[in-house]
Amino acid sequence: MKTKLGISFWLSLGWMVLVILAALLANVLPLPNPNASLVAAPNLGPSIHHLLGTDPNGRDVLSRVIFGSRVSLVVGFGSIALGLLLGGVTGILAGYYGKSVDFLFNSLAMIFLAYPPLILVLALVTFKGHSLWVITIAIGIVGSPLIFRIVRSATQSVAQREYVAASRAIGAPTWRVLAKEVFPNVAMTLVAFIFIAVGVAILAEAALSFLGQSVAAPTATWGNMINDGTNDLAQNPILWLWPSLALFFTILSINIIADRLRVRFGVRDSFI
């Protein structure tokens, strides 16, 4: 019997669709330029013209929250896509072939895993620059050994199943065994994990932004908006509130989606 996904799942999915649509359509939506100063008086409260008000530079907060989501989404999905490419392919190869292939990739993964994640990202970003691509690639590289370990162990258990042996026995070439038998089964256990990983990547970018080490100002990111908001926490806490809420609901939605999918696919709760 399949477990129901539940109302929380659909609400979360709805929020994510909304965020992604807003990010995609940001240029088409009737929003002022997110980086243009003094589109209205500074520190305005919410009004019909500026739904979330304006910041101390007179910039439209709603526009900045929506444009800021682009950074989060690009880094979140982009870095995990890169991580899947690096970690996923090597993980399947290492898990399937074992022996020296496994030893080579596993040793490489262990070297990366020896670093505290933030330290490695900071080191990469410090010496490679603060562009969106560097940050996406840095987080992707740091995430790939974790993805490698998970794909590898999933592949190891799938590779021992009868249907893989059967496929090999009827003379299927290795690429077909991997593509038709191994990959679909590994992918199923991965779905929930990928969502969690995207959430972690978005949080990582936001933390970097908050530390002033992500995409350079004046580009809006949720992290740097939260940081800006803390400067004026006593007088105008609402500036801090909007990006915080956007970030919180996005991460919560991703975690709920991942959790429901995990229950649905019957994957054990082996990661946090």
Place this chain on the structure above:
Amino acid sequence: MGCKSETQGERLKKYILTRLAALIPILLIVSFFTFLLLNLLPGNPVDAICNVGCTAAGHAQLTRELGLNKPILTRYVLYLKHALEGNLGNSYTTDQTVGQALAQRLPITLELMFLSQVFALIVAVPLAIFSSLRPDSRFDRLSSSFSFGLLSLPTFVIGTFLVLAFAVKIHLFPATGYVNLTANLGENLKSLVLPVITLGIGSIAVYHRVLRSDLIATLQEDHITMAKAKGLSTRYIMLRHALRPSTITFVTLAALNVGSLITGAFVVEVIFQLPGIGLLTITSIEQSDYLVVQGIVLVTTVGFVLINLLADILTAVIDPRIRRARV
């Protein structure tokens, strides 16, 4: 019996020695990798140090001083040799050596991390016990949802919220600043209350979720039923029989958690302006203090590797099955 325990002791010794021996190549590779990473990337440290006003001669002299004209392998061996002697180079922006800067900042970060884990345990363990006694009860559902929500709250949102609530609105705790442990213990703890809570909250969620499911599984095992049948009290069963196997889970979990704890500590130090390793890293990056960054990366990574090793050894000491399986 005596003979058996002796072989077990020997096994444990062998396991620890094997792991310690493996440590040397790991540390060598990791330190070399760090060195490569920071040296081969574009963005010459000389350019970073001498900004715009540098003459060609000054540039060349600085390159020589830093030894950057030598081949990479020679530089690495020299760096490693100096590092082993405790010399990680000098900071370009302060008079301190990198070693002095680390010695001054590291205890603050460690105190913050340690206290946050104590706080997290004090909250998470009772929560997990009460949750697991009646799974799916109202209390369990509420605390589980709460933990789930906490997992989605970034450290810097929690931290800034606490500043708003307890430092800006009601002046209960200082928003920023740090009082040294040796100067005044009471003030030291007071200056750490908000940072410790901020850093600990994330761990509460992690520990609560995992300990809860661990305890629920343990409570269904035969030896618990047996203990209940003997008429032992719930409290006794919980403390003596159920929590004990979970210590293995906890040690593994705590070690896994160190990575995100370091990230959290960096953010917390920036929010509360605590002069620990995190704040040092960020200011060094901003001032392009290249050798300090390199030293921090090296020291934190070695520390991280050692903590993971320690956790593995501890787990092996607690659970004999592991050392048998791996040796």
